[in-house]
Amino acid sequence: MAIRLLYRFCCLLLGWLRLLGRSSAAKDVEILVLRHQLSVLERGRPKPAFTLGDRAVIAALVRLLNKRQRLSLKLLVTPRTVLRWHVRLVARKWTYPHRRPGRPAKPEALRALVLRLARENDGWGYRRIHGELLSLGWKVAASTVWEILKQAGVDPAPQRAGRSWARFLTAQAHGILAVDVFHVDTVFLRRLFVLFFIEHDTRRVHIAGVTRNVTAEWATQQARNLLMSLDDVRTAGIRYLIRDNAGYFTEGFDAVFTAVGARVVPILPGVPRMNAIAERWVGSCRREATDRVLITGERHLRLVVDEYADHHNEHRPHRSLGQRCPDGVGAPEPPAVDASSRVIRRDRLGGLIHEYAQVA
Known part of the structure; x- marks a missing residue:
């Protein structure tokens, strides 16, 4: 050891x-x-x-x-x-970055612009898009445009330009008026009916009337009252009226609108999407107003739907209008928010609906 x-x-x-x-x-x-x-x-x-x-x-x-x-x-x-x-x-220090052979990659901005032009103009082929790009200052070949559209899975112009009903509504929205009727059951188990009209271009809603029994004579009179409440310019601008095939929409009802130059378009059987905008408003009115209130009678229901229609027309934002309300489509942009801005709240329908406004 x-x-x-x-x-x-x-x-x-x-x-x-x-x-x-x-x-x-x-x-x-x-x-x-x-x-x-x-x-x-x-x-x-x-x-x-x-x-x-x-x-x-x-x-x-x-x-x-x-x-x-x-x-x-x-x-x-x-x-x-x-x-x-x-x-x-x-x-690693002396190895240069690998560059793929062939042409350089296309700019992402060019690709996005080509797809945007194809999306917004379904009748444009790659040659038409190529000409538009040249006028915008993009020096590209027509084959480049064709390749971008092919890689993105965009069909040629004749196949994209389908004349669907939704595309027709979008193109003719300025002169389309839709009408529909929905029912509401009161607290006493009585069924009431609401007749309303909605403009496709501005989404403005007009409450025509509330009744217990919808008859052809009553519906025709409400149509006359609507046209009398509109000014001459808006009345002359109505080119199409979309309605369903209910029995109270008779020839007399159609004659009220054909007299001002409008064409009545009944929806096809089994195709409720032809009147989708009116049906969409019915769903919003039910979810935000009538389904949250115990309705007691005709007068009460008229007050509720009128109040909600005013909220819809004067304040409620819509995605199809760029988050504007129907009455604010032509209004200037709201002022920018700063530290001194204050937001106030306004209640409708007893506090079921809140509206907010900016004050200095």
Whole structure:
């Protein structure tokens, strides 16, 4: 045992004496390498994981040592692995970025513009879009436009220009008036009916009347009252009237609108989407007003639907109108909000509906 201890002491002493012959720079490098390895061990337990930064630091430091010093250094990896890391660093520095062969990629702005023109103009082919791009200053070939449309899955112009009913409504919205009737059950289990008209272009709603029994004579008279309440310009602008095939919409009802030059368009059987805008308003009125109030009679229902129609026309924003209300389509933009602005609230229908306005 004493001989073994003496041997270990001699080995340590020779190691210390050998350290005296090394430069301080080599010692500092070895200390830095060992310290960095300790940080890697503390971060990655149970198995250390070297990141790209760890490899770069260790490879750079070990490169400062000679071969004998690298062999005596206690590393978590072999010296050959460290040298391989260094070769990769050198290759990364002198390797130029790979560039795909062929033409350069098309600008994303050009691609977005081509798809926008195709989406907003279903009758334009790639040649027509190419001409529009040239007038806008884009120097591209017609084949480039064709390739962008093909990659995006856009059909050719004759196939895109489908004359669907929704497209017809959008194109003719300025002169379309729709009519519909919906019912509301009172608290006394009596059913009341509401006749209303809605303009497609502005989404303005006109409540024509409320009754317990919808008859052809009553509906015709309400149509006359509506046209008398409108000015001459708005009356002359009505080109189409969309209605369903209910029995109270008779020839006398249609004659009221044909007399002012409008064409009556009955919806086809089983196609309720032909009057989708009116049906959409019925759903909004039910969810936001009539389904949340206990209706007691005709007068009460008329007050509720009139109040909601005023809210719909004067305040409620619509996505189809750019988040404007029907009465605010032609109004100027609201003033910008600043720190001194204050928002007030106005209640409708006893607080069921809140309207907010900005005041200085």
